[in-house]
Amino acid sequence: MRIGDFLVDEIYCGDALKLLKKIPDETIDLIITDPPFAIDFKGKKNNYNRKNEKVIDGYNEIPKEKYYDFTYSWIKETYRILKDTGSMYVFSGWTNLKTVLNSIDDVGFIQINHLIWKYQFGVYTKRKFVTSHYHILFVVKNQDKYKFNKIEDYPEDVIIVNREYWIGKLKTPTKLPIELVKKLILFSSDEGDIILDPFLGSGTVGVAAKLLKRHFLGFEIVPQYCDFAKKRIKEIEGNLFINGNG
Numbered sequence: 001m002r003i004g005d006f007l008v009d010e011i012y013c014g015d016a017l018k019l020l021k022k023i024p025d026e027t028i029d030l031i032i033t034d035p036p037f038a039i040d041f042k043g044k045k046n047n048y049n050r051k052n053e054k055v056i057d058g059y060n061e062i063p064k065e066k067y068y069d070f071t072y073s074w075i076k077e078t079y080r081i082l083k084d085t086g087s088m089y090v091f092s093g094w095t096n097l098k099t100v101l102n103s104i105d106d107v108g109f110i111q112i113n114h115l116i117w118k119y120q121f122g123v124y125t126k127r128k129f130v131t132s133h134y135h136i137l138f139v140v141k142n143q144d145k146y147k148f149n150k151i152e153d154y155p156e157d158v159i160i161v162n163r164e165y166w167i168g169k170l171k172t173p174t175k176l177p178i179e180l181v182k183k184l185i186l187f188s189s190d191e192g193d194i195i196l197d198p199f200l201g202s203g204t205v206g207v208a209a210k211l212l213k214r215h216f217l218g219f220e221i222v223p224q225y226c227d228f229a230k231k232r233i234k235e236i237e238g239n240l241f242i243n244g245n246g
C-alpha cells in the first residue's frame, strides 16, 4: 500500500519537516510521536545509569531559539495529513511543554486530554525534585468524529508504565516503552489503520503498530537510528511470520 510517494510499513531516513510535506492531505489515522527537545540533551550522557557505550551516538537536537518554529512547522503538517477521524499523541518533557502547547493551539488542534506518563525513576538530583514523568498531549481535529475505543472501563489520565531496561543491547537514547505505545494505539485506532511517527528514533511506534496489526510509516533523521529501527521491525516481522500472525 502507498501513501503518496511512500510505501507503508517502511522507515524513511530524512528530515521530517521535508518528508511530511510529501504526505497527501487526510491520509493518516493516528500519529504518535516523541519529538526532539530543545534542551542540551547529550544522548550519550546521564542515560539513566545505562552503560554509555551501549547507546548509539548521533541524537539530533533542535536549538532552543528555533524550537517554536520547528514545532509549529511539523504540527501544522500533521494537522493537514490527519483524517477527520484521526488523532495525535505528542510526548513532551516539562521544559518545553509551553512551546508544544502553544503550537498545538496555534495550528488549531483540539486538546482532549493531557496525560501524564509516570515512570519508575529519573536522573538523580541534589537540589531539586527528581523528574519521573512525561506529558502526553492527546489532540484531535474534530471532537465529534475522532476514534476512541474504550478498551478500559475507567481509563485514568495518569499512566504508570516502567521504562524498559535493555541490558546488554544496543539502543538509541530515548526509547519509549512498547507497552505504553500499544495502549495508545489500542485506544485510538483499529486494525488496518495507518499510524505515523515522524520522529521514530529506535522504531518503537512501528514495532507496536506491527504487533497490533496496524500499518505504520516512520521518519528519522539520524542514519544509525534508522538502521537500528529497520532491524527491530524486521525481527518483529520475522517473529510474527513464524508464529503464523504475519
Ligand SMILES: C[S@@+](CC[C@H](N)C(=O)[O-])C[C@H]1O[C@@H](n2cnc3c(N)ncnc32)[C@H](O)[C@@H]1O
Residues within 6 Å of the ligand: 014, 015, 016, 017, 033, 034, 035, 036, 037, 058, 059, 060, 061, 172, 174, 175, 176, 177, 198, 199, 200, 201, 202, 203, 204, 205, 219, 220, 221, 222, 225
Ligand atoms: C525523542 S526521540 C524519539 C524516540 C522514539 N520514540 C523511540 O521510542 O525510540 C526523537 C527523535 O527525533 C529525531 N529527529 C530529530 N530531528 C528530526 C527531524 N528533523 N526529522 C526526523 N527525525 C528527527 C532524533 O534523531 C530522535 O531519534
